[in-house]
Amino acid sequence: MPDPDTPVIKTRFAPSPSGHLHVGGARTALLSWAYAKGRGGRFILRIEDTDQKRSSRTAMEGMLRDLRWLGIDWDEGPEFEDCGGGDNGPYFQSERLDIYQQYLDQLIVEGKAYYAFETAEELDAKRADARQRGEPYRYDRAALDLSLEAVNQYRAEGRPAVIRLLVESGEITIHDEIVNDAIIPAGELDDFIICKADGYPTYHFAVVVDDQLMGVTHVLRAQEHFKNTAKHMLLQDALGFRRPTYGHLSVIINPDNSKMSKRDKDKALRAAARENGMTESPTALIPQDAFAAWLKNKDQQLELNQAVVLADVLGIELPEIDVDDFRRSGYLPEVLCNFLALNGWSPGQDIEKFDNAFLIERFDLNRVNKAPAKFDRAKLLSFNLDALSEMPEDDFVQRVLAHAREFHPEFAEQFTDEQLDLIARCNKARSKTLNDPISESTFLLTADEAIEYQDSKPIRKAMHKGDGHRHLAAVRGLLEALDPFTAESIEDVLTQYAQQHTDGKLGVVAQPLRIAVTGTTVSPPIYDTLALLGRQRVLARIDRCMSLRVGLPDEPIRSTEP
Template structure:
């Protein structure tokens, strides 16, 4: 019957065929172990849904089918379990997506049959991506599929998933890779996975209070153009009457701006503590590689530029590299800073090595004083002429925290080792250009 309804492209409705079988026979067959389900017989009367967001709706008699409340394996269905769970937990309000609106009718008739009180229901609009597509957990899988297609891959990147799993996934558009596989593929393909669930945003370093603040604005507002507030304000002022019925669009740029503002407003000691907790949870290898002094220096140097708690871990991998494994790809910014101009940066770097060897203590304040004085004499006061070559030499690239903090974090010995290796590379590049 179900197959026939599907073939005719009409919704399947149970025809109460079980009631045509004698009651004693039904129970005897069930007791004998014959697979069976238990259905709830929906009353033949209209069902009124009082929704705190969408208003009142009346479903005519017969609209709601006789639905299964216990499956053939003996386990209760979601509808039965959630009604019992809500009642036993004294739930007063059920707020969920509009997709569940039709389920509410089933829950109301079950509650009445079981003698439970009805909680207040409110069905919230969906959250869409900026392009108008539905925000979905499948978005992460879609991002990887797009990258695989763009790269024309017939095999998975090394260290990700097996060829068999790759072929099965690629051949079935409805299948999804699990979280670990998605992360491995994203790293191998240099893809940033979109955050979808709360755990994703946590992992990306968004502050929980910022996420709560921002999410509340996706479909609700306090009504006075106020956008930034804490959870206490939200608890005092949230009102279902101000929840909008139309879908909201999730503006990731705005969320990032909210998070940046919150981090910049933090006292240094709070940022250190929260960054440390984030690192211990999501970047334990990074944390193990740094001393407490190094971490505190990195946190203090990173706070004003960090949009998330994760930024300082993502952008400072140079700290973890063994000195003999650091490399210097000749990108456009590196070429400009090191190989171009009347006095190329690598030649200025040669001149400053002796100064760095003498500086004691090798700390931020002393480094700033000595290098600034040296730049006054050697570079007409243009500190940038030595700062950028130094940055590239010790980190491998043109971006890092302030140069004095960067040097202090590495320490004198490691800085000098890296500079010596960098000079060899740049001399060779200069000779061949």
């Protein structure tokens, strides 16, 4: 039971809806949620959408969906599914402008903030002067020399103005529950902007007001925000607000020690485009001038739909960066949560596999690491494989079917429910993701005359040294006469044939069949594979394989197409 005399712990996650939910943000949300839930507290979701140019409702809805997919719910925030609501709204910063204005006015009246009217060009000139002197730029407080009459006149004229906080001198000590405490020397910070010329508050001002009014007691966020804490503390002091407890989480990095960034997708695309000598946009989705600028500027990013199309043209897989990437790739939400929690935290006792209930019970800031956390995709894939292997078959089937219908409807629509069920079941043993049964079964949708055969050593071994063509000719007749044409009846007839002609070595028969109907030496179990294709398609593919003399050395493999 929580102590009634102890304030209720409140944490928050406050994303900017400018794109998909990055795994770093997802980890922040997950650990903030677990910290509050494990202490009988409340978790708040707040949408920081004051950047009107970059914010989008589509991105916001995608973030809410991804959080719910991960199993994260919020006690206060936007209403979505069974979450949200609360007495401290609105939970969109764009709907709280009147609230921010009250506190901006308070600081102006108290002489703790002031209007500044310099244009961007004037500020650029001051920065250039500082560079020439070899000094860091600091705002010179020129606006403080303006009289009250001049300020009022400029405002009446509609002259654009920002509001700056009057920063008092003195060092600032930042206490953090995870990283070492830090001291910001006196004079390090200048009078920073707290309200932009368009009337919208800056991130620093809005977040401080919101945390106070929503009762946030603990703030967990990435270490990249650590330096912002000093500004937030100055604002809290100026406004007479309490200070929440801060904990800054380690940065997530790639195995090569580079920062795991949304720009990784563009980096991969740009490298592939240059390798292929691509200088012109291959799609109308990306105008040529935009494509040329993107190629030259390593910091420029394509829209997600543009990136997906370009990746398809280049024939590459985009690196998985966002929660939506892993969701589409067929990872389980419980596995991704498990893995994200381990990126920077450890429960001890060599425990690696756990669920969200365990995380809520055991998560504590004392075991959060300070060092950067490496995002090992191979380990994540191994975790997912283990989870799928341990999953009951019926549960696996239902998850695969739901995944196929959501992300691969063009595949799911080609089959009956019974066929989809069989596709899932016969691929379970080899599946590392929910995508695998689908990607491993694309041969089912390939036209019979379009199956491609590779001239590889395993194929030559099965078709020539293993006498594959002779076995194909023999079992073709058996399959043509087989009734009914089911996995069970196919198994019976092939087993009987192997016992009579190959000393019971079923692989000697199965491998040529697999090559004939899929073009490869790897497929789901051969009985299921043949049953899914159906009699006529199996016979057609056997005939084509034999006519092309696949795997035989005396003639090159040729196509029957004109």
